[in-house]
């Protein structure tokens with residue numbers, strides 16, 4: 001039993017299955033989230049015999065922090081070890097008005113984008129709902145989390161059921177009570193799942209990792225594009241936008257050597273236009289093994305200007321935590337392959 005992997009309804013049903021009144025389930029959930037305690041015995045108000053039984057059945061926290069890096073800009077990156085010894089990363093990004101946590105949805109990633117550290121060794125396994133939620137709780141204990149983005153390692157659409165479950169727990173008032181609008185799922189583009197998400201959770205925010213508006217470039221950067229080319233992915237995004245009634249967001253990692261010519265700006269604007277999408281331009285956080293180059297500030301400005309001239313609506317995002325390997329998968333990789 002993993003208390004961080006239960007919705008309120010499930011926590012109540014779980015208590016009932018032990019012959020306890022349903023409020024015990026809710027109490028366990030509230031106690032665990034508020035206190036972020038390591039043992040059931042430390043959850044306030046839980047009967048001692050129950051707490052002992054639960055502690056005997058397994059540790060409360062599904063992961064422990066094994067490494068922590070703090071950036072000059074306040075970004076904190078934590079490397080967590082799961083019960084089976086696997087490592088995942090989560091990042092806390094505090095700003096004046098928000099505290100955003102970036103969570104991983106899988107150990108590694110099967111997609112294998114050419115620029116990303118997470119996909120270098122493929123996928124090792126899916127994270128459970130409790131393991132996803134715990135990444136948020138881990139940082140919530142330090143200061144209340146207001147936003148969660150699924151932008152750590154893994155492709156959320158390939159672990160869809162567990163991601164959906166985690167979203168529901170994070171949204172539950174007895175859990176962290178985050179509004180759906182404060183939750184963002186980022187995907188490299190799985191059409192059937194994009195449409196399904198519009199049905200299952202229309203209130204959350206969806207971002208598509210586009211990275212190129214033409215199939216040739218995109219297939220080189222995001223191998224999934226060979227299976228589901230742009231027409232299919234953008235078609236799914238259009239259906240998504242129709243269904244949820246909001247404009248989608250497109251993410252575009254700026255790779256100096258790969259997707260920053262004037263023609264790339266043209267095709268990006270053309271892809272975004274029918275969706276009325278907003279574009280986030282993200283200067284690449286270099287991962288040595290990939291060979292891709294981070295653009296200079298002047299190159300970023302030139303591309304953003306070209307994009308604006310052809311009608312693209314874009315914001316250049318700052319690379320938070322770039323001094324601490326904050327790009328997804330980098331810290332885990334460094335830990336596993338010390339050089």
Ligand code: SAH
Pocket residue numbers: 109115116117150151152153154155156186187188208209251252253282283284285286287327328
């Ligand atoms: N697999 C999902 C979500 C995790 S990656 C996806 O690809 O959307 C989250 C975002 O981080 C993606 O837009 C991805 O392209 C971007 N990203 C990955 N590695 C990066 C790096 N080294 N520098 C900047 N952005 C990176």
Ligand code: SF4
Pocket residue numbers: 109110111112113116117118119152153154155188209328
């Ligand atoms: Fe996977 Fe996203 Fe990294 Fe691509 S960018 S390898 S989809 S985690």
